[in-house]
Amino acid sequence: MRNRRTSGRTKAMSSIAFIGLGVMGSPMAVHLANAGHDVTGYNITPNKYGPLKEAGGSSADSIAEAVSGAEIVCVMVPDSPDVRDVLTGEDGVFAHAKPNALIIDFSSIRPDVTIELAEEASEKGFRLLDAPVSGGEAGAKNAALSIMVGGSAEDFAAAAEVFDHVGKTVVHVGPSGAGQTVKAANQLIVAANIQALSEAVVFVESYGVDVEAALEVLGGGLAGSAVLNQKRSNMLNRSFDPGFRIDLHHKDLGIVTAAARESGVVVPVGSLLAQLMAAARAQGDGGLDHSALLRGVERLSGRSTT
Structure with a gap:
């Protein structure tokens, strides 16, 4: 295996x-x-x-x-x-x-x-x-x-x-099917990481902290992740050219929530992430990279998006 x-x-x-x-x-x-x-x-x-x-x-x-x-x-x-x-x-x-x-x-x-x-x-x-x-x-x-x-x-x-x-x-x-099940779990974890990273970026920015420095030190500790390493430049530069589109991640979170319901398990964070991803699509961000979840946090915080 x-x-x-x-x-x-x-x-x-x-x-x-x-x-x-x-x-x-x-x-x-x-x-x-x-x-x-x-x-x-x-x-x-x-x-x-x-x-x-x-x-x-x-x-x-x-x-x-x-x-x-x-x-x-x-x-x-x-x-x-x-x-x-x-x-x-x-x-x-x-x-x-x-x-x-x-x-x-x-x-x-x-x-x-x-x-x-x-x-x-x-x-x-x-x-x-x-x-x-x-x-x-x-x-x-x-x-x-x-x-x-x-x-x-x-x-x-x-x-x-x-x-x-x-x-x-x-x-x-x-x-057969096990690969897709594990991928659904992967997409749940990735979405959670991106959303948390987005919230952290907007949070430290609100205090005038040097975001690049903040992400550097966060990346060296327990908060570090492949998501932080790969998506930090997107968020720092507000550049969301699609590496993996929100449209596709929205589809994947639909798979997660549907499969969880069928198996009788509860994914409350996954359900919230599915709604946040759907909101991003409704705001016209579906063609952007999934790191553009940052824009959703900015909107909810009353800050202008770029």
């Missing part, structure tokens, strides 16, 4: 289809192409192929074309309906991939949807792993993602040649 990365392995390079070349998918596909794999990408908007082609990959005009002949199919799209469309649509993976293809879904979606899709994949002769990631755009660009993987141990081992090149911490956490 632990990380089984085996760097330096000697193995023939694989033919890989990569569906979804957005903020996260594009650098991941590039890493695989740079590693020598034969990578064919498909994106619903055709203006995303430049980095992959520069790395030696190629583009396809459809999902069907991309997955034809591919040994491994990687998927990185926004939400549960998107994954379902990619896999089960008329032009989709199940209809056109080669038998026994290994499908790695890096998207963050509902655990119950993943379980349904894994069962359908198995019935059709495919192998499906749910492998949502954490680390944001920086983690994708630096091949330093944390990847939580659900599925069989055998399929997890078979996917190592992909995971080795896109992730740093790669852990098999259980059967």
Whole structure:
């Protein structure tokens, strides 16, 4: 159940289809192409192929074309309906991939949807792993993602040649759906950290404290976190170009609250965070990085936002 990365392995390079070349998918596909794999990408908007082609990959005009002949199919799209469309649509993976293809879904979606899709994949002769990631755009660009993987141990081992090149911490956490469950927990923790950091920034600013100095010392103590390290510059500079959009985190917190209700557990902080994220979207911040929760704290405090 632990990380089984085996760097330096000697193995023939694989033919890989990569569906979804957005903020996260594009650098991941590039890493695989740079590693020598034969990578064919498909994106619903055709203006995303430049980095992959520069790395030696190629583009396809459809999902069907991309997955034809591919040994491994990687998927990185926004939400549960998107994954379902990619896999089960008329032009989709199940209809056109080669038998026994290994499908790695890096998207963050509902655990119950993943379980349904894994069962359908198995019935059709495919192998499906749910492998949502954490680390944001920086983690994708630096091949330093944390990847939580659900599925069989055998399929997890078979996917190592992909995971080795896109992730740093790669852990098999259980059967199908387990990866998505752990990712939901991850998103709960990240949102809580961002909200607390936002409140701390506005709080120290209200007393005229040097915020940069404050964050430096906070980062060196128990309050330090990956969130503080990665998001401090966003908050100091009020620059919220999306590494991970509020729209997507809103979706993920919906997954958290729904799954918690289904399992009969209480997530009061998660419920509050879901409301704060929804408020940010209602104020037009959905396309901004999730560190823009800071703007919500400023609004609630009667301070101008930038």
